[in-house]
Amino acid sequence: KEHVYIGLGSNLGQSTDLLNSAVDAIGNLADTRVLKKSSLYISAPMGPQDQPDFINSVCLIETALSPHPLLAQLQQIENSYGRERKGKRWGPRTLDLDVLLYGNQEVNTDDLTIPHYGMAEREFVLVPLFEIAPNMIMPDGNPLSQWVAKCSLEGLKRIRA
């Protein structure tokens, strides 16, 4: 079994309820259990601003699923929540599930990159991750605390759970 950190995001629908039930769905995957989950955080969209604010969180799971089977299961959970297509082109998402870290493993395939490529620039990932793994040493050898210290942080608000 491996310790895997999953990033969750949503900016469409009842995002807080969505994220909470998505963590439950992840915990119901075969040979998988949720060990920790962060608070929910709200932040303005990074990238295209013409969409609603995002709700984000991070959870730590222990799983026997290897990376690609886990990815397939997470995509099934995304589809089960995100099926209502608003007919718009690539717009806001009901649910994004990203594999951030999978033990100390690296994966570089066209459909899966671990550690998640954008982690270092995403305070909406780093802050919830720091909440549940304050002593983490990042893949580049730096302590996570150093990364979080660099984040602006004014853009991120913790939601009273």
Ligand SMILES: CC1(C)Nc2nc(N)[nH]c(=O)c2N=C1O
């Ligand atoms: C569009 C893009 C890059 N921006 C985001 N911005 C925020 N704040 N949170 C996200 O989860 C998120 N996800 C994305 O995919």
